[in-house]
Amino acid sequence: MIGCYDFCGNYEWTFEWLRQQGGHEVVRSYWDEAIHHDSQVHASALIAAKGIEGMKEYWGPTLADEGAVYERTATDDVFRIDMHECPSKGFLIRNGLQQYPDYCDHCMGWIGPMMKQAGFVVDHEHNHCGQCWWEMRRESDASAPSKTGELSGEHDVRLRADWKQPGTDHYDRATDPDHKSVRPQG
Amino acid sequence: MSPALPYTDTKPVGHADFYFAVNATFRFILKRFGYEKLQEYWRNIGASYYKPVSAQWLDHGFAGVAGYWRAFFKAEPGAEVAVHESADEVRLEVKQCPAIHHLRENKREIVACFCQHCFFVNEAIAGPAGMAVRITGGNGVCTQRFMRQSRNEPAQKLEDIKEAT
Numbered sequence: 001m002i003g004c005y006d007f008c009g010n011y012e013w014t015f016e017w018l019r020q021q022g023g024h025e026v027v028r029s030y031w032d033e034a035i036h037h038d039s040q041v042h043a044s045a046l047i048a049a050k051g052i053e054g055m056k057e058y059w060g061p062t063l064a065d066e067g068a069v070y071e072r073t074a075t076d077d078v079f080r081i082d083m084h085e086c087p088s089k090g091f092l093i094r095n096g097l098q099q100y101p102d103y104c105d106h107c108m109g110w111i112g113p114m115m116k117q118a119g120f121v122v123d124h125e126h127n128h129c130g131q132c133w134w135e136m137r138r139e140s141d142a143s144a145p146s147k148t149g150e151l152s153g154e155h156d157v158r159l160r161a162d163w164k165q166p167g168t169d170h171y172d173r174a175t176d177p178d179h180k181s182v183r184p185q186g
Numbered sequence: 187m188s189p190a191l192p193y194t195d196t197k198p199v200g201h202a203d204f205y206f207a208v209n210a211t212f213r214f215i216l217k218r219f220g221y222e223k224l225q226e227y228w229r230n231i232g233a234s235y236y237k238p239v240s241a242q243w244l245d246h247g248f249a250g251v252a253g254y255w256r257a258f259f260k261a262e263p264g265a266e267v268a269v270h271e272s273a274d275e276v277r278l279e280v281k282q283c284p285a286i287h288h289l290r291e292n293k294r295e296i297v298a299c300f301c302q303h304c305f306f307v308n309e310a311i312a313g314p315a316g317m318a319v320r321i322t323g324g325n326g327v328c329t330q331r332f333m334r335q336s337r338n339e340p341a342q343k344l345e346d347i348k349e350a351t
Contacts, residue, residue, distance in 0.1 A: 004202055010231060011207065038213060062203070067196060067201075087197075
């Protein structure tokens, strides 16, 4: 049986299996169709209906249930997550599992299209070591992402000594997993 | 000592909402590639991702099989499963499948052939350890038997595995 305890391991394995069947486009479709529109349809409905309030409702219990160490910061205009210990990537690192080139892309793979559908854009960085940050704003809000510490204070993941890693992925007002740039020095 | 789970987490029990993704993954592959490919996916994940489980079963025999399933279902929320070990086989009596239970509780449409994944995945794990798997029931309640291939048990009939609803 495929269980939920080690789900992140077989999920990551599945990305690579799908890539081998039909290339990158199939993996992108999987994140959008299977995860955004099917598995996480409850999140999609909540956020489409309630916007930032929906994000607060969804990313409270869910991340806690998954065992994340994280901080949420919400204002009327922005919803921010500082992920200090991603339970999913952490599981893969601890168990030495890597089949797919960039597991972290799956989050933008389903959250990006979900935010687009709800009228939001995403500023985001992940360092491939289990740390990342996210800021969701309405598409009509042209504000730049917050400066380090400005929104989440001491909880800002960018203040960590180990935050800067080579090859950190960076997204500006994105909703597409491929719309990223790589920062060589993190 | 029986081996337990090859991949371990810091939390004792998994997050049940991941069953949504397991079910959605089967549906995606079925729609995109068809049933034969879904069977291939199940066989491949059993032979590849779960390869360490095969090695445990090869090394430890039925004690390894029983130890694995006890540890496995202890970490699956909502599972009610009895694991019986004898000289001839290991038998799982699944009184409440955690996945079917959670999907139903949340009114999710379950892929009809969902329960077949246990046969294809488990058979792919068991094969390299010289074992075979036979399943009867399904749709939340089933019996799964793990025995030596040398017993030449009649082939699994997929019609003996109920469709999930």
